[in-house]
Amino acid sequence: MNVIFEKSVAGRQGFRVPDSDVPVEGTLPEKYLRTAAAKLPEVSELDVVRHFTQLSQQNFSVDANFYPLGSCTMKYNPKFTEKVAAMPGFAELHPLLPQLRGGEQYVQGALEVLFECERWLCEITGMQAFTMQPLAGAHGELTGVMLMAAYHKSRGNSKKYIIIPDSAHGTNPASAAVAGYEIVSVPSDKKGGMDIDKLKAALTPECAGLMITCPDTHGVFNSRIDEIARMVHEVDGIMYYDGANLNATLGRCRPGDIGFDVVHLNLHKTFATPHGGGGPGSGPVGVGSRLVKFLPVSRVVKRSDGKFALNYEYPDTIGYIASFYGAFGVILKAYAYMLMLGRDGLKATSDHAVLNANYLLHRLKGAYQIAFDRICMHECLFSAARQAALGVHAIDIAKFLIDKKMHPPTVYFPLTVKEAIMIEPTETESKETLDRFVEAMLEADELARKDPEAFHKIPSTMPISRPDETKAAREAKVNYFSSHK
Amino acid sequence: MNPYIANTSQDVSSMLKTIGLGSVDELFCDIQPRHAPKSFDLPKGLSEYEIISYLNRLALQNSNGLIPFIGGGYYDHYVPAACQALISRGEFYTAYTPYQPECAQGTLQSLFEFQSMICALTEMDVSNASLYEGGTALYEAMMMAIRITNRTKVVMDSGVSPIYRKLIRSYTHNLDFEFVETPVVHGQADRSAIVKLLDKNTAAVIVQNPNFFGAVDDHTDIVEKTHAAGALLISSVYPVALGLLKTPGAMGADIVTGEGQSLGLPLSFGGPYLGFIATRTKYIRQMPGRIVGETVDGQGRRCFVNTLQAREQHIRREKATSNICTNVALCAIQAAIFMSLVGKEGLRKLAQLNLDKAEFARRELSRIPGVEVKRSSPTFNEFTVRLPKKADDVVAGMIRHGFAAGFPLGRYYPGMEDYLLVAVTEKRTKDEIAGYAQALAKVLADK
Numbered sequence: 014m015n016v017i018f019e020k021s022v023a024g025r026q027g028f029r030v031p032d033s034d035v036p037v038e039g040t041l042p043e044k045y046l047r048t049a050a051a052k053l054p055e056v057s058e059l060d061v062v063r064h065f066t067q068l069s070q071q072n073f074s075v076d077a078n079f080y081p082l083g084s085c086t087m088k089y090n091p092k093f094t095e096k097v098a099a100m101p102g103f104a105e106l107h108p109l110l111p112q113l114r115g116g117e118q119y120v121q122g123a124l125e126v127l128f129e130c131e132r133w134l135c136e137i138t139g140m141q142a143f144t145m146q147p148l149a150g151a152h153g154e155l156t157g158v159m160l161m162a163a164y165h166k167s168r169g170n171s172k173k174y175i176i177i178p179d180s181a182h183g184t185n186p187a188s189a190a191v192a193g194y195e196i197v198s199v200p201s202d203k204k205g206g207m208d209i210d211k212l213k214a215a216l217t218p219e220c221a222g223l224m225i226t227c228p229d230t231h232g233v234f235n236s237r238i239d240e241i242a243r244m245v246h247e248v249d250g251i252m253y254y255d256g257a258n259l260n261a262t263l264g265r266c267r268p269g270d271i272g273f274d275v276v277h278l279n280l281h282k283t284f285a286t287p288h289g290g291g292g293p294g295s296g297p298v299g300v301g302s303r304l305v306k307f308l309p310v311s312r313v314v315k316r317s318d319g320k321f322a323l324n325y326e327y328p329d330t331i332g333y334i335a336s337f338y339g340a341f342g343v344i345l346k347a348y349a350y351m352l353m354l355g356r357d358g359l360k361a362t363s364d365h366a367v368l369n370a371n372y373l374l375h376r377l378k379g380a381y382q383i384a385f386d387r388i389c390m391h392e393c394l395f396s397a398a399r400q401a402a403l404g405v406h407a408i409d410i411a412k413f414l415i416d417k418k419m420h421p422p423t424v425y426f427p428l429t430v431k432e433a434i435m436i437e438p439t440e441t442e443s444k445e446t447l448d449r450f451v452e453a454m455l456e457a458d459e460l461a462r463k464d465p466e467a468f469h470k471i472p473s474t475m476p477i478s479r480p481d482e483t484k485a486a487r488e489a490k491v492n493y494f495s496s497h498k
Numbered sequence: 499m500n501p502y503i504a505n506t507s508q509d510v511s512s513m514l515k516t517i518g519l520g521s522v523d524e525l526f527c528d529i530q531p532r533h534a535p536k537s538f539d540l541p542k543g544l545s546e547y548e549i550i551s552y553l554n555r556l557a558l559q560n561s562n563g564l565i566p567f568i569g570g571g572y573y574d575h576y577v578p579a580a581c582q583a584l585i586s587r588g589e590f591y592t593a594y595t596p597y598q599p600e601c602a603q604g605t606l607q608s609l610f611e612f613q614s615m616i617c618a619l620t621e622m623d624v625s626n627a628s629l630y631e632g633g634t635a636l637y638e639a640m641m642m643a644i645r646i647t648n649r650t651k652v653v654m655d656s657g658v659s660p661i662y663r664k665l666i667r668s669y670t671h672n673l674d675f676e677f678v679e680t681p682v683v684h685g686q687a688d689r690s691a692i693v694k695l696l697d698k699n700t701a702a703v704i705v706q707n708p709n710f711f712g713a714v715d716d717h718t719d720i721v722e723k724t725h726a727a728g729a730l731l732i733s734s735v736y737p738v739a740l741g742l743l744k745t746p747g748a749m750g751a752d753i754v755t756g757e758g759q760s761l762g763l764p765l766s767f768g769g770p771y772l773g774f775i776a777t778r779t780k781y782i783r784q785m786p787g788r789i790v791g792e793t794v795d796g797q798g799r800r801c802f803v804n805t806l807q808a809r810e811q812h813i814r815r816e817k818a819t820s821n822i823c824t825n826v827a828l829c830a831i832q833a834a835i836f837m838s839l840v841g842k843e844g845l846r847k848l849a850q851l852n853l854d855k856a857e858f859a860r861r862e863l864s865r866i867p868g869v870e871v872k873r874s875s876p877t878f879n880e881f882t883v884r885l886p887k888k889a890d891d892v893v894a895g896m897i898r899h900g901f902a903a904g905f906p907l908g909r910y911y912p913g914m915e916d917y918l919l920v921a922v923t924e925k926r927t928k929d930e931i932a933g934y935a936q937a938l939a940k941v942l943a944d945k
Contacts, residue, residue: 014603016607016611016614017611018614021842026844027580027839028841030851030924031924033855035854036858036928038854038857039850039853039856041714041853041876044716044744045715045716045744045876047621047742048744048748050842050843050846051741053618053841053844054837055842056838056841061835061838062580062584065831066584069584069590069604070589071601071607073598073601073602074588074591075593076588076592077589078601080593082597085594087594093549096550097553099582100554102554102559102561103557104764104765106561106765106767107902108767109568109570110568112905113897114890114906119561119564120767121556122555122557122559125556126556136538136539136540139535148631148634149630149824149825150824151811151821151822152630155821159668159669183810183813183814183815184811184823186815187815187821190816190821191821233528234526235528236528236530239532239533262529264535265526265533265534266529266533266534266535267535267536270533270534270536271533279824288591288593288595288824289590289827289828290590290591290593290594290595290605290609290827291595291827292770293826293828294824295770309668331671332664332665332671333667333668335631335768335769336571336631336757336771337768337769338767339768340769341770342764342769343769345553352541352544353543353546354543355540355542355543356538356539356542357499357543358543359500360538362503365505368505368522368525369505369513372513372516375518388528390528411598415601420601421598423597426812440503441503441504442504443509444512446504472601475601475603476600476603477599477799477801478797479600479795480599480794480801480802480803482803482805484794485792485803485805486791489791490791491613491625491792492613492625493614494614495617495624
């Protein structure tokens with residue numbers, strides 16, 4: 014499909030800028046002006062609408078396709094939450110308004126949303142307090158590690174490294190490194206959990222803490238997690254909970270109760286806010302009592318007269334981690350979702366997410382090698398090793414699914430399992446959809462045994478076939494105008 | 499009941515049978531009784547209608563009536579209806595990161611177009627597919643300059659948004675960087691102060707255009723001095739202003755960042771917003787975040803993929819250029835739609851209209867006794883006025899007249915308690931501006 018610049022015709026405009034109603038014209042000295050207009054496209058409104066509509070139709074999405082992308086929790090995004098975020102009283106609210114004297118009274122509704130959302134998340138996770146500010150999961154991780162660092166500094170601890178299991182998301186070590194820590198990686202045992210003996214060996218007084226996803230990316234809930242927490246606490250380490258997989262344990266277990274000191278959640282996973290093709294997300298961070306005083310500012314407080322206010326006066330705070338109060342529009346959607354589900358709906362979420370994953374595990378384990386032979390949590394992990402021996406790799410099976418109009422699962426992650434295929438169906442999918450997926454996966458396995466060569470030609474039903482990624486990286490054509498002056 | 503769950507009790511029984519278990523509880527056998535929640539005391543679920551009514555009530559408690567003359571980096575621009583309509587397509591907003599390019603060309607091509615538009619706007623070579631927001635984008639730019647130069651000192655002009663400066667200080671608090679700010683001057687950047695701070699360990703000089711006081715500048719001379727010291731120049735810009743203003747690319751900047759909210763995103767109480775970053779080709783491998791690149795498929799057809807992923811956390815883990823994963827793709831697509839609608843000529847006109855309205859407001863306000871409109875530097879759509887009273891008090895008084903009158907500078911600049919930062923976008927009418935001036939005269943006349 015042509016890029017929009019190729020549809021440009023000089024003189025066309027898709028939006029009318031009103032005529033000026035003021036009797037003066039502003040001018041600036043020439044040295045401050047650009048010499049040529051920015052080369053934005055010149056297209057009509059219909060051109061724009063048709064262009065982006067047609068582009069959108071080239072995407073798979075939760076609205077149109079089964080999307081079992083492991084570790085991403087691609088559940089259905091309720092429509093009514095979009096309506097809430099678009100309410101003018103929220104959408105048109107300027108973030109600096111509460112910073113004016115007398116301005117807080119004009120943002121009471123927005124502050125109530127933030128305050129209540131924090132309270133819900135505290136009760137769901139068993140943490141003492143939350144900040145809603147982090148703008149994505151990785152941003153929450155960085156915030157959490159900064160909180161860890163502040164804690165250790167206040168105790169005069171000299172800590173050098175953070176322990177991270179080898180099954181972790183890449184963001185964990187990256188966030189810890191950005192915050193100035195070294196990384197010590199601990200391998201998993203044969204059953205998929207963290208190897209406790211290896212952990213013991215890695216724990217020294219220089220350990221700042223442990224970052225762990227629970228259940229982990231193997232889809233395993235580590236029954237010894239409380240014991241692990243005790244060990245980490247013995248060296249005055251901080252237990253960090255990566256909430257990417259919270260969708261498995263709502264109402265069954267709370268990180269705050271089993272020894273975690275800091276957690277981040279992904280509202281775009283567990284709390285059903287749309288993933289937006291790669292954001293905006295939201296990664297609120299909750300802390301236990303030891304870390305509350307370090308939380309970033311501002312914090313939303315409820316005064317004795319029932320009014321909400323922003324408080325910046327916390328001497329031990331780590332400071333500002335975002336310009337304002339978080340991805341407010343996203344937080345609103347998550348809050349509306351929690352209100353809809355309530356206590357029982359949240360618990361049912363995990364029940365069905367885990368049921369659906371185990372159903373897929375059992376339906377597929379004959380054809381695909383399972384990574385760990387045990388009950389899984391909200392996602393099931395396979396290896397395409399058997400198929401790979403025939404020349405058909407995890408990526409080929411992924412492409413086969415695309416031709417079946419299903420988004421592929423996560424492949425080649427976690428790094429601990431060769432030819433990994435990680436499937437997270439979520440609770441919002443029906444048994445019929447799961448069965449169709451199973452049929453497609455079984456068909457792929459059959460084809461792998463009969464005609465492995467056939468995979469080289471797929472996908473064949475999409476607007477494009479497999480792209481040349483090496484060429485993309487070598488040429489780095491990332492700006493239309495550098496190749497089309 | 500959870501309306502988003504499809505499984506019936508029959509489905510549950512049949513699935514449990516397949517699994518070989520008798521109950522859903524057995525699926526949770528790894529969670530021991532001692533791990534059970536100490537509390538899970540939450541209300542019962544509500545209906546869609548009840549939630550909409552409740553949240554609508556909260557929305558109405560917010561500032562619907564106040565006429566905004568408040569900016570500070572976040573502006574009340576009009577968002578064309580087609581913007582919202584297009585990003586409301588489920589194919590865009592319910593997709594995720596385009597890990598599988600064959601079924602994500604919509605997102606990928608849109609992001610490629612966004613990157614190209616950011617390059618056109620800033621006259622830089624390459625852009626990424628977005629960062630969280632303007633403040634964190636500036637932090638990422640600073641870290642990028644530190645990596646490129648292998649130096650650790652950063653010089654920050656005090657005209658850079660105080661919110662951004664606070665944010666960067668928080669992030670670098672525990673790291674071994676030297677972070678210096680120039681003394682506050684009201685207006686354009688103080689060249690001599692910046693030059694004095696340059697040394698052999700300086701990684702970057704950070705400036706903003708227009709700066710927080712609204713002053714428009716040409717930083718070409720600062721770029722030259724910065725380069726002579728072996729450092730990089732980072733410029734934080736306001737994209738709508740670039741409809742008219744000299745571009746950071748033309749000034750010779752090395753890294754450009756900014757807040758893209760003004761490109762068709764609602765104010766939404768602070769987010770989600772849109773951070774962007776652009777740089778020179780030679781630095782592309784040090785740029786953080788997702789980057790979309792053009793390539794061809796097996797049949798030679800042009801297509802788009804996430805590229806240069808060897809920089810990223812999912813490949814490099816602790817050695818990545820940044821920890822960023824999810825960014826704000828949908829906001830970037832929204833901005834691309836906005837820039838397509840407004841177009842080449844439209845953006846210039848829009849910027850001119852902002853300039854005209856602000857000029858009119860300056861004229862009206864300067865007629866009020868005791869109000870001094872600062873004229874020492876050229877400005878775009880935001881400017882400072884010095885008031886005969888504390889700006890905080892005046893703003894509180896103006897709220898009673900129905901105006902969000904601007905941002906009192908004293909909050910972030912001690913000693914500037916009498917100064918008010920006033921923003922006038924294309925949405926403010928002649929009557930609103932005249933009404934603002936009248937109200938201000940009244941508030942100032944009140945004892």
